[in-house]
């Protein structure tokens with residue numbers, strides 16, 4: 223018979239706070255809990271620090287501040303068997319945010335924007351720090367929503383050639399309008415180590431880039447006969463691979 227688990231209130235605290243005797247909830251998180259969720263104190267919660275560690279606790283309220291009384295030891299999530307990097311040709315902000323949010327929910331471990339010949343969006347270096355912080359925050363919100371204790375890392379863009387030169391256990395590149403085969407779902411559960419997933423920008427890869435991708439040993443895969451938007455392709459490829467890896471099973475890609 224099916225068993226249902228109870229939804230728990232999830233609260234983010236910085237890594238150093240998780241280990242303390244009275245973990246303090248940061249101002250913004252406290253505001254969300256007090257004004258949106260109407261926390262009064264005394265609630266049992268699941269604390270997580272975004273690095274894969276968590277702890278059960280009881281919330282204590284002092285005005286607009288929230289502290290926690292630990293109710294258990296610090297737990298560390300097991301390291302994933304396969305570490306998934308989702309690399310995608312740079313896209314504009316709404317598409318990037320879509321990829322970050324959905325990719326986090328699916329279980330991607332790292333996001334890597336790639337500078338391609340046909341990339342439409344440039345990473346504005348001057349404001350990149352602040353923006354990256356905001357996008358990391360978006361990943362944190364998605365992690366809390368989907369009950370992940372770790373938050374994926376968003377890396378600064380790198381040129382395609384540089385990314386392809388990095389050795390990894392496996393790499394899959396989504397190539398449209400080609401004879402590329404579909405993903406071999408039966409082979410996915412045995413994947414381990416660093417796994418790269420690559421999708422192109424809105425304009426697609428240039429022929430020279432495609433040759434480079436194949437020469438680097440990336441396995442070309444088709445996502446079907448329709449031409450998907452760049453952000454859809456990135457999320458679909460991640461969903462298929464993570465599903466194949468059984469990341470959705472109770473063990474969550476251990």
Ligand code: SAM
Nearest residue numbers: 396397398421422425426445446448449450455
């Ligand atoms: N401008 C290209 C064209 O019209 O041929 C389409 C590029 S598509 C919008 C952006 C990226 O999504 C592609 O580079 C590819 O990585 C991926 N993609 C989209 N549809 C796909 C499909 N059916 N199979 C594999 N990859 C696909």
